[in-house]
Amino acid sequence: MADPIEVPFTRLDVEIPDYKKSDGTKVSQPFSIANHELFRRDTLKSAGEGDGERTDYFKHHLVRIFEATGEPVPYRFIDHHGRKRSMDGGCLKFVGPDGQNVAEFEYENGYIIAVAPKPALLALYSDLSSVATDIEAILQSELIPTEQKQLIDARIGQGKFRTSVMSRWENRCAVTSCDLAAIVRASHILPWRKASNAQRLDPENGLPLVATLDALFDAGLVWFNDRGEMLISQSVLDNQHDVIGKKRTLARQPGERMRQYLAAHRRTYGFEH
Template sequence: MKKKKEQKKKLATVFLNTDAVSNRDYSHHDAWIKNEVIITSGESFYQEELDSIARGATIFVYANLIGVVAAGTVLDEHSVAVTDPNLLVSDESLEYQRKVSWFADIARNPVHYKIVKDLCGTPSRAVRSIVTNKDALRDLVAAHASDADIAAIEAKYAHNPTEARAWALTRLCQGKYRDDLLALWDDRCAVTGCSLLPVLRASHAIPWCSSSNAQRQDPNNGLPLVATLDALFDRGLIGFADDGMMLCSMAFTTADRQLLGAPANLRKTLNDAQKTYLRAHRERFPLLIP
């Protein structure tokens, strides 16, 4: 009796090289970021490479001789072949696209390719699984994203250095926002009830980089969460319904849910403003399911 062919496990943390041969050695990463997609093009092999990435995977976009320019979460199950000139992002007549929600746009402040090489090796293939130093790379990308936000603030408020410094401090420390957010939740994690302030993160439902100044400071636009839940919420692996029920991504496996005690609902009833912000978070991450 013939054995069934084992299904190849999809990749969960990967590099995608924007300068793959199929893209004629030209990096289209700015267009990728703008259109919220990742792309390969050329032979069907490159579509297979793109389809080897799991839904919910963390993707680090790498440009040759530049470094990591963006990071995001893959939202769909498989690629779509695109030939419509109005939808093409590259210069090719056929390309393969997958939808991504970016959590770090660091094209103006990339993690230098030499640092990436030292940490994880050079991502020479179109798609390459990241095996070593994944956490270190994530931390570097997060730091560069924060720096990029501060640079954007300084440019926006170049005419008013005092206001620029105030917003930069807000981005770094989330001072008043964090205090107001914690006050809404009795200085505890919105889910677990943990009261250890050093381990609580002031999460945003609409990301800081996408929020208006008012939204950045609105404590309804977020939840105080312990670090693990903050990371899951930020990546769209969990979200919350209007009734406070936690929703989990298909990429958040049953085994991992059990290890982390998920799903676990919010401790308090949401007000209308909180529901609106959390609804926007769910819409941003369509992979969420009950």
């Protein structure tokens, strides 16, 4: 069947790994290799709500492509291996305006030709997610203004979240005991993009750290075991350890809930399996 409009395949130098289920089996690809039909918004059909690992894969790689190119992702494209790809109709429906509404469609004569993730989706799946992106996602949420303000304050390490985190550690860095407020930050243990709103506001999911340690911890280059002992990634060379300092243990042992957050932080960065 001939295409109703001319939509070429855009060459993208982005590698898309084949999708496999968690049990290792191959299934139809969310970025299809076999079917390249064009879709109109009203012809997208799929059962269910789109919650699952296949849709998560689609969302993740939609964001990856968008960030790699800086442009809305073409519905049709050629991948890193020279294969022609297009987007699965069900996945499009799940992320689109008639589904979870986390992506915007671009149209030509009523046919979908490109897809752009919205801030809420970028905040969840972006490797480059910024504070500004996360705040925009909060402002676009359906939360009431007081809840939005609480989350925005928590995202920038201020407000009730900071006050509660700091008070638990006597208004000092949890490692160095520095009490210079201007350089001590209330850092989330479980990364923002992986936390629920309740976890984002939980002071047990926070550590007060001086700016250098905060940056290293946030990047997953240092982490803490259940006893509060700091461990350092091999990516940090021995001659760079001076920036961390000599004291490398939390000032007090973490409680049970904080240990759960610390374990989740380690898993996030591949240090606990």
